[in-house]
Amino acid sequence: MSSCTSKQVLEKINVDVKRHSKMMKAAYGAYENLFMSQKNRPKAMEYFDWFMKEFQGERIVEIDKVKQQGKPAIGTFCIFVPEEIVVGAGGACFGLCGGSQMPIADAETELPRNICPLIKSAHGFKLQRTCAFTQSSDFIYGETTCEAKKKTWEILNKHHKTHVMYIPHMKREQDLKTWKNEVKEFKKHIEEVIGRDLSYEEMVEGIEIINRKRDALLRLDKLRGFNKEVMPISGKDALFVVQASFIDEPVRFTEKVNLLCDELEERLSNNVSVYEKDTPRLMVLGTPFALPNWKLHAAVEDSGGVIINEESCIGHRYYKDNVNLENIKDEESLMDELVDRYSKVDCACFTPNEGRVEKIIQMYKDRKADGVIYYTLSFCHTYNVESFLVKEKLAEAGIPCLTIESDYSAEDVGQIKTRVEAFLESISFQQKAKKFQEGL
Ligand code: SF4
Ligand code: SF4
Numbered sequence: 456m457s458s459c460t461s462k463q464v465l466e467k468i469n470v471d472v473k474r475h476s477k478m479m480k481a482a483y484g485a486y487e488n489l490f491m492s493q494k495n496r497p498k499a500m501e502y503f504d505w506f507m508k509e510f511q512g513e514r515i516v517e518i519d520k521v522k523q524q525g526k527p528a529i530g531t532f533c534i535f536v537p538e539e540i541v542v543g544a545g546g547a548c549f550g551l552c553g554g555s556q557m558p559i560a561d562a563e564t565e566l567p568r569n570i571c572p573l574i575k576s577a578h579g580f581k582l583q584r585t586c587a588f589t590q591s592s593d594f595i596y597g598e599t600t601c602e603a604k605k606k607t608w609e610i611l612n613k614h615h616k617t618h619v620m621y622i623p624h625m626k627r628e629q630d631l632k633t634w635k636n637e638v639k640e641f642k643k644h645i646e647e648v649i650g651r652d653l654s655y656e657e658m659v660e661g662i663e664i665i666n667r668k669r670d671a672l673l674r675l676d677k678l679r680g681f682n683k684e685v686m687p688i689s690g691k692d693a694l695f696v697v698q699a700s701f702i703d704e705p706v707r708f709t710e711k712v713n714l715l716c717d718e719l720e721e722r723l724s725n726n727v728s729v730y731e732k733d734t735p736r737l738m739v740l741g742t743p744f745a746l747p748n749w750k751l752h753a754a755v756e757d758s759g760g761v762i763i764n765e766e767s768c769i770g771h772r773y774y775k776d777n778v779n780l781e782n783i784k785d786e787e788s789l790m791d792e793l794v795d796r797y798s799k800v801d802c803a804c805f806t807p808n809e810g811r812v813e814k815i816i817q818m819y820k821d822r823k824a825d826g827v828i829y830y831t832l833s834f835c836h837t838y839n840v841e842s843f844l845v846k847e848k849l850a851e852a853g854i855p856c857l858t859i860e861s862d863y864s865a866e867d868v869g870q871i872k873t874r875v876e877a878f879l880e881s882i883s884f885q886q887k888a889k890k891f892q893e894g895l
Pocket of ligand 2 (some may be wrong): 601834
């Protein structure tokens with residue numbers, strides 16, 4: 456596919472091509488610096504390097520072809536929107552959460568300064584017309600998970616057709632009934648785009664495709680984080696793979712992740728590690744890392760640690776559960792199983808959200824991690840407030856925890872690095888003291 460064709464598609468979908476090209480150059484430059492300069496990377500990361508170059512180019516051409524066949528292209532902002540239905544219709548479902556500082560000043564012409572940068576970044580992309588995924592969307596599907604998001608949709612709808620899915624904030628029986636109706640309504644919106652009813656078989660196929668994608672991501676998660684001495688892939692590379700899962704074509708993506716996993720298995724059996732065996736291994740908890748938010752991972756891995764898991768929506772929360780196909784017999788049971796699967800998402804927008812803490816402690820034990828970072832995007836009140844209860848339980852379990860609240864600007868990079876370095880030093884000190892005591 457020639458770049459000329461990509462340019463034609465970008466023009467057709469009304470992208471500001473000049474500004475877009477400048478932005479992509481900057482993003483790719485940052486990727487080259489942070490990712491491609493790493494030593495001893497798995498060879499299978501070559502596909503993902505290509506994808507970084509082409510996700511706003513060839514991938515957009517691919518989505519354009521999908522649309523030309525009368526299939527849907529749907530932009531979303533949350534892992535509650537059931538992508539299985541879009542994929543079942545042969546369409547493309549992609550995440551629009553913004554992880555870049557570049558569009559924020561534009562967003563602040565319409566949105567308050569003091570709301571989460573993920574929303575401002577995404578809204579700014581729309582105002583600037585610099586995200587080809589936003590521009591490709593037949594419609595955008597927002598949800599009511601947090602205050603800032605649900606009010607932003609009213610403004611976003613002035614610029615791009617936006618539907619809103621009502622997500623209850625509790626998981627009682629009546630809430631799940633409402634939720635099921637919302638999933639049915641989402642299906643109707645997809646049927647409006649394709650101009651016909653979606654068959655039961657198509658939806659089952661959509662579920663199978665997405666289940667396989669989540670299986671591959673879970674496989675990667677285990678390979679990267681379960682071995683205490685061999686880390687076959689950096690946290691940065693693994694994060695980028697998960698970020699790509701929200702925008703790549705799911706069948707090809709699954710195949711590429713499984714190829715990467717095959718290589719990681721080989722590396723594990725040959726003791727090929729990208730970091731030394733005593734490198735402190737950290738889990739990150741909290742808010743999502745939308746592309747290209749690599750700030751925390753870069754700070755940790757430049758400071759002598761490694762991130763082995765993200766307990767986040769761009770991470771484990773996204774792929775930990777599958778839809779149970781065994782219980783599906785007809786369309787009604789299919790809807791029930793979709794709701795069952797999605798209601799296991801333990802986002803801080805729910806009250807209570809007790810299961811999340813137990814899960815975190817279990818994840819920590821399974822990985823024999825050395826510490827956690829509770830990461831919150833600035834002004835994300837749900838995750839920020841919930842951190843109190845999480846940290847209380849972590850302290851009881853003797854798990855070292857560092858709290859970091861940040862946005863996408865480069866202003867606090869130095870400060871974050873200093874705090875991470877001090878945290879890693881205290882972990883190393885405790886580990887040495889423990890070894891010394893054990894040796895006595
Ligand atoms: S953190 Fe909550 S609101 Fe944000 S994407 Fe995840 S589930 Fe959705
Ligand atoms: S990170 Fe927090 S504030 Fe931002 S969109 Fe997600 S739930 Fe809302």
